Each structure stands twice: as C-alpha cells, then as structure tokens.
Amino acid sequence: xxxxxxxxxxxxxxxxxxxYLYQEPDLSPVGExxxxxxxxxxxxxxxxxxxxxxxxxxxxxxxxxxxxxxxxIASDIVLKEGVEAKISGxxxxxxxxxxxxxxxxxxxxxxxxxxxxxxxxxxxxxxGKRMMAELKGVKRPDLGRLETEVIVxxxxxxxxxxxxxxxxxxxxxxxxxxxxxxxxSIIAKSMNIPTLVGVRGILDxxxxxxxxxxxxxxxxxxxxxxxxxxxxxxxxKKACEKERAYLESLRSKPAVTKHGKRVFLCANVGNAEDIRxxxxxxxxxxxxxxxxxxxxxxxxxPTEEEQYQVYKEAAELxxxxxxxxxLDIGGDKELPYFxxxxxxxxxxxxxxxRISLDMKEMFKEQLRAILRASVYGHVRIMFPMIIxxxxxxxxxxxxxxxxxxxxxxxxxxxxNIETGMMIETPASVLLxxxxxxxxxxxxxxxxxxxxxLLAVDRGNKKIAEKYDYFHPAVVRAIGKxxxxxxxxxxxxxxxxxxxxxxxATPVLLELGLDEFSMSAGSIDYVRKxxxxxxxx
Amino acid sequence: MVSQKVTIKNPSGLHARPAxxxxxxxxxxxxxxxxxxxEKKIQAKSILNxxxxxxxxxxxxxxxxxxxxxxxxxxTMIELIESGLGE
Numbered sequence: 073x074x075x076x077x078x079x080x081x082x083x084x085x086x087x088x089x090x091x092y093l094y095q096e097p098d099l100s101p102v103g104e105x106x107x108x109x110x111x112x113x114x115x116x117x118x119x120x121x122x123x124x125x126x127x128x129x130x131x132x133x134x135x136x137x138x139x140x141x142x143x144x145i146a147s148d149i150v151l152k153e154g155v156e157a158k159i160s161g162x163x164x165x166x167x168x169x170x171x172x173x174x175x176x177x178x179x180x181x182x183x184x185x186x187x188x189x190x191x192x193x194x195x196x197x198x199x200g201k202r203m204m205a206e207l208k209g210v211k212r213p214d215l216g217r218l219e220t221e222v223i224v225x226x227x228x229x230x231x232x233x234x235x236x237x238x239x240x241x242x243x244x245x246x247x248x249x250x251x252x253x254x255x256x257s258i259i260a261k262s263m264n265i266p267t268l269v270g271v272r273g274i275l276d277x278x279x280x281x282x283x284x285x286x287x288x289x290x291x292x293x294x295x296x297x298x299x300x301x302x303x304x305x306x307x308x309k310k311a312c313e314k315e316r317a318y319l320e321s322l323r324s325k326p327a328v329t330k331h332g333k334r335v336f337l338c339a340n341v342g343n344a345e346d347i348r349x350x351x352x353x354x355x356x357x358x359x360x361x362x363x364x365x366x367x368x369x370x371x372x373x374p375t376e377e378e379q380y381q382v383y384k385e386a387a388e389l390x391x392x393x394x395x396x397x398x399l400d401i402g403g404d405k406e407l408p409y410f411x412x413x414x415x416x417x418x419x420x421x422x423x424x425x426r427i428s429l430d431m432k433e434m435f436k437e438q439l440r441a442i443l444r445a446s447v448y449g450h451v452r453i454m455f456p457m458i459i460x461x462x463x464x465x466x467x468x469x470x471x472x473x474x475x476x477x478x479x480x481x482x483x484x485x486x487x488n489i490e491t492g493m494m495i496e497t498p499a500s501v502l503l504x505x506x507x508x509x510x511x512x513x514x515x516x517x518x519x520x521x522x523x524x525l526l527a528v529d530r531g532n533k534k535i536a537e538k539y540d541y542f543h544p545a546v547v548r549a550i551g552k553x554x555x556x557x558x559x560x561x562x563x564x565x566x567x568x569x570x571x572x573x574x575x576a577t578p579v580l581l582e583l584g585l586d587e588f589s590m591s592a593g594s595i596d597y598v599r600k601x602x603x604x605x606x607x608x
Numbered sequence: 609m610v611s612q613k614v615t616i617k618n619p620s621g622l623h624a625r626p627a628x629x630x631x632x633x634x635x636x637x638x639x640x641x642x643x644x645x646x647e648k649k650i651q652a653k654s655i656l657n658x659x660x661x662x663x664x665x666x667x668x669x670x671x672x673x674x675x676x677x678x679x680x681x682x683x684t685m686i687e688l689i690e691s692g693l694g695e
Contacts, residue, residue, distance in 0.1 A: 144628060148634075150654035180660045188623065192659060
C-alpha cells in the first residue's frame, strides 16, 4: 500500500476501482534478418495480422466512416506488396518489413504541402500501429470498449480520447500531465468524474487492474489499499455521496451570505444541453454562453439564421439573464474551415474581438442573430478581449448599426439589451473606471487575466505552479475592477475558473463581486460556501 | 495491353473521395490497371499510390490495362473518370 498526495483536483469526488492503464504499449519493431525457410512463416505472420486488422476495421467502419478510409489503406495492395517484398526479397522479419514500409509511406505524405494529405500520413501510421500490435501480440487500449468500472490512468487525455468516455464505467481519472484548466479537466468536471491531474510519475507506480482508492476532495491516491484502507474509502465514498445529497438539498436556497448580501450564482455553458443540466441546480442565469463552440463545431461560419435558432432556444430555456459572449476564437482555439496565419504568440495575436472587428460582416451576422433572439428572454451581449475604449465603442456602434437594420426590416428585438465586456487584459483593468462609464456590465475572465498579469503561460508545465489567481496582483486587480464598476453602478461578475473555486469564494465576496459564473459541477459547492460566509 | 489518355476534371485533383472511388472500381477489374502520370507509374488499385502521386486537377494521365478483360476494364475506368468520379 502506498499513499500519494496531490494538489491539483480537477473534478471532485471519491472513487474506488481497478486501474485501467491508458498507455500506448511499446510498438517499436524487434527487427532481425531471417533465413529462407523462416521467411515463409514471416509472410504468413504478416498476412494474418493484416487480415485481423481488416476485420477489426470492417467492424469499426460500420459506426464511423473515418474507419472506412482506414480500411481502404489497410487493404492497400501496394502496402501489402511492399511488406512482402521486404520479407521475401530482403529477408527481413515481418515486424521490421512492416515498420519500414509504413515509415516510407508516412514520409511521402508528411512531405506534401497539402494539410489534408499530411494528415493521411497520420492515418498510415495509425494503421501501422494496429498491425504492429497484432504482430507483437499486444493490446492497444481503447476507452470506448470499457465494460466494467475503472479508474483511467493516462499521461494526458485528448479530445479524441474523451469523446469515448462513458461516465457509467469511468469512475475516476488520473493523469500525469495537464492542469486544472486543461481539456480533460473541463470535460471531467462537466461529466462529474472525480479527476486528479498533474500527478507526475503515477503511471510507473500503477499496475493495470490493480485497485486504487482516489480522493479528489482532499487530493489523495492510495495504491493497492489494504483491507482497512479499502473500508475507509468505501466509507468516505458514502460520506461524499451523503454530502452531495446535502448540497442538493441546498439548491432551493437563494445565494445569500450570512450577513444578507444576495449574489448571483450563474453557469458557464456552451450549448442548450449545458443549460438544461445547469437549470437543475437552480441557477440565477447564464454568466457566459461560449458562442465559439457554434463556430468550432461546424464546417462553415454559422449563418445568422443558424445562430439565431441556437440563441433563441437558449433564451427560451432560461428566464433569467443569458450572457452571450461574442466570438472568442484564436489563441488556442482554431476553426476547421478557416486558416489562421501562424503566429509567434497566438495569445497576444489576432483573436477574439480583434477578429470580429476586422471581419465586420461576419460579426454583424452574429450580432443580428443575438438581437433577434433577445425578444425570447433576457439576453446580454458581452465582448471579449477588449483593450481600448475605441474597440468597445466600435463594437457597440456595430450593435447600433444592426439595430437600425432590424428596425428598417421591421424585425423586433429587446431595445434595452445590455452590452458589456470581459475584463481579461491588464489594459482593461487599468482603464476600468473609463470602461465602467460605457459598458453596461463587467465580467472578469480570470483564466486569461491571470496569465497576462503574471506573464505565465497556463499551458506550460514547467511554470504551472506560478499560475496562481491568489497572487496579490490578481486579487488587487479584481478589487480595482469591482470598485470601478460599483462607482458607476454596474454589475461586476466573474466567469473564470476562480469563480468556481470554493476556496476563492470568501475573498471574492469580501471584494464585493456581484455575480459568480462557473461550470455546472462547481455550483453546488460555491452555493454552500456563499451560504456559510459572513464574518460581521 | 490497351491504353487511353484522359484528363482529370475534379477540382481538387485525385484526392480523398475521388481517389477512393477510382481505387474501388479499379479493384474490381480483372486486368492490371496502371496510371502513367508524367514519369510516374501508378498502381490504380492502390489508394496509397494514387494519393501519394498527388495528381492535380487538369492533368492528363494515361490509363493502361492489361489482362483478359482489358478492353472492358479500360472503358469502365475512362467512363468513370470522365463522369467526375462521383463529384
């Protein structure tokens, strides 16, 4: 039995289950030259592996057409002949012959200019890996095939992995890399799977199938627990479930602190599904609707009509405020149908409002869609990444232009629609007093604000510890922004990770934050914290 | 052996879907089907070979079929390419 303490909890909860090591096995070839007699056996080995992979892909192709393309490559006659020639002619064993042939093809595709063709190189390699796994008789892990409850342990999990996650089987996640704002953390939180990230060296300590207890409340992992520890964690799990039930019982209470201050408890969402999920937690509104998901999960810039339908559905779902953030793309978020120029510093580059103000027609389609949807609820427009008054004024002027167009066309919208801005750049903090005179509300985006204020890249593992929104510079900036907003009587909210961190709640309440907006998984915890806070 | 020249009309050349359709049809031919593209000699039954050749839109290729059913196979292949390979 061994206990490990972890400080990065990405998603809370307790789990006790066998480990599923999600790790690519060693697929490098054990290469050797073979005799004339042996080469017939090697040929047979290769053809058997090829047939097995074909069968596997035929099966997969029924569900996903990507695999139909993979099947064509796996069945390719030139690939087969290439490997066979290396076995019969050059007397290489099957593993070496396969490896070399795959590398040759992958190199051809990799050298092409066309991005689509470059990707086919990855397909070829993937097929090579499938065949190699067959030849070596090793299993490659597949999250989609889980049929029993497990705790998944991996170096990191990417979108292609997490789409296959099923919460009925995946009871916990432990990764060696990643931070609490990484992709896996966000997904795990939305699925309510207990998750610990950044646990260096954990993969070497775990064995596939060995039992593990994980406490993602306090950050503890127990490897190969003894009877006593098992019993203890089963107990903790029950207590945790009881706590969950208690938290759910608090949902009916409005978010009022002990000394009587009412704050707004809102959700960050990406689509209607997220809103439905969050509504169950008795939210006071949506503090952040990420419109970029509509653009990212698409084959073209969504049209006004397409966007209108989405915003309308969202507005109808939620009677309280629905804050739609206009397109926030660039940085680490790309579009599949639009080529962004490579930039030295994408986070300091052409992104968010900068793109929208440069591509006015595209931006206006979004603004018109939001305005049209505003008659169905209480919609607010929020601009991201603002650094100057000119930008805010230009964006607001475009809203006015759209309003005039709609007036002329006789289309109705909410005439009193509020337009606010994100505070996520140091410039917007320093100019908060001026901005407060022209914006209808503020929402502090602590993820970007922290990284810009501290000059710490939040994705960089080496300096991950320096990324800290409790840094006095960040806390003072938040205080300054809240004061500036209150001086002009506008509401100040927060929609970054910090708003959903219950450890930060007392500080934020003390600074006077009006609205806390967070992923649905954090709402219950922050509500409890708000209800229990109040020192005077 | 029989052969005929034909021009590729597909807007993005022979890649992705058109390449796949060409390979599938060639795969059903009993004769050997070879594409001559510039100096390159390409196995029409191999998706990898065709995609790796990166045949661009507007290029002229020569199709060669050799085998018992060569006449019929050449006709089938030429018609398929001229019809735009499903695009």
